[in-house]
Amino acid sequence: MHVHILLLLFALNLQAQTALFNSGNIRIHDQGQIGFHTNLINNASFDQNLGLAGFYGNNSITISGAFIPIFYDTEISNDKGVLLDTGVSTVNNTNFIIGNFITPRPQQDLYYNFMEDAFYVGENGSSKIAGYAAVNNQQNFTFPIGDDEQLRPLILNSNDTNTFAKCAYYFESAASPPSFPQIFDLSKKPRTIGEISSTEFWHLEGTIPSTVSISWNARSNIAAITGDAMNIIPVGWSITGRTWVNLGVTALSGDLAMGFLTSDSFIPNDYAIITFASVATPKEILTLDNYLVTPNSDGINDWLYIPELELSNDDTLRIYDRNGLLVYSENNYTNGFTGFANSDNIIVNRKIGLPSGVYFYLIAMKDLNLNYQGFLYLKR
Template structure:
């Protein structure tokens, strides 16, 4: 009886204010085998998360979901060509059926998303029905995000090495150099030397802390012909947060032609990158990475104070070993990002270790694990 009373109060509050919405300020629930169809807006300021059965958004008028709390539906479907806008998050705990119409989430409000909870699935997504904005997962390892823009489905396939507590994805049909909903742009001319052209047509935003691989597709609208003439050179690139530039994420190969196809990445951590798109990887061929000899002068003047090897941006998963002229290993590190400044990390009989290594010639070996490449060179340490 108490639950019914809350529903009646909710309806009364809306009717007296002449609003066309279902307003919940108490405790609502859809029981097993129950069905609820929304032809009006939903405002949830109460408990509406212990649902079974089916909830659907129908009709031919734009609908909105808002309120202080996220609603959790068991089975969910959309059949509304005028779309449903999520002004607060909406959770799906079992299955979401895309028939017609989009779930829109304002991209400037990144905390609003359609969230697929543990074991939740979806089906039927396509150009006429998808998430136009952010979709998220909670406690899932592998997932295909049914994201796109107003007219096209541009899904992203995520395969992670472990369960994601939370991950989120959105697609943007715009130039990453001047995005509409980010405070700063991602200039496609700011990139490592080993990259060619970078897409100015589209990009994805993917958040997640678990090492993962992804797969994205291209079509005629992607204008891949402006990037490459041979799809074997096409790769996945990302704006790396630590260096504020475009780098290769690493690619397991592209399949298709200039009109359509897909490309898969090597394993990476999504949170290391602001956005992701297509780029000319120049084949990531060995001959395009030129091992160099370096000068290291750790005197604090800001010039050559550490060993900076630009190629490490191609492969965040890397390892380096440095040897002196007698073949004694004096430094080693995994996931190297320019840390060597003349001090040893090994204890192999290095004299006066706390004062730094002596002036002289050293030999390094760098392994770029993401692109299966090793190279070596010399450095001269001057004090």
């Protein structure tokens, strides 16, 4: 026979909230319910539960103690929230009505844990996990996480079952996060990455190759990193490389005010945090140097080679001597300058090649709307 328990616990002292102290004599049986209106101090095993454990009322509730309680169904309807000073696990359903399960972000070993078949309903901006959520033995999972104000989920799709994965959202600058134990230099990045968000980031742990889907909204201030939503990319701080890495994009939709993206596959534990960045524009990526041309058939600098021109499909190169006389021109340059003039201008001793000295170049990459100028030294 199933035992039905309905236990309603109220704080009677308005100055100092009371607590339920579990020393091992509580169990929720099938179809049973226990309603917490006060703190729970769990100092004994509390893991053979069925039925519903609910957290209610208008006063903040704290769960603490030496043992992690494991509930079957869990419900929260408390606008002040439930603070976890010890972890909580749930076996079946979590029903978010109002109020957050709150974990102190500096204590990353405290989290609300969804076990193998656990799921949730009702998550929203005022009811979610404000801090760390974890999952056991699930391959794909959407973490119902955020901060005090907003729901900012991360969708994890893994190649295999995650024995354990964990995630939290931070509405903080990665350059100086007050509640994360590390700072991240936003300038440590390859040239192909443009501006990196200083507004928000996610901390994700996991060992299985996975893709993630994350979204942005007006508060994300995406306009600070790009003027075109199609240039948004996910980036992660490489733990071994100590630099930002483009995690790749397989899906992207939205505008500067709202949208989402899905990354390429990566191993979460390779990266300390994840956030948004922009793809660097060609103008940010490309810098042209000064060049040396030594056409002596030794295989080194025998012709003018400008590798950046391979990024353009509509370029022009013009070379002038120090007197401003055009000596060489080519559209869609293909490494043709070897020290000989090809212009129609009058060139002294054209057949033996241009004399050694300084020459100036002008390059236009018309399709990229880029223009460059510099000099080259021709040495025979």
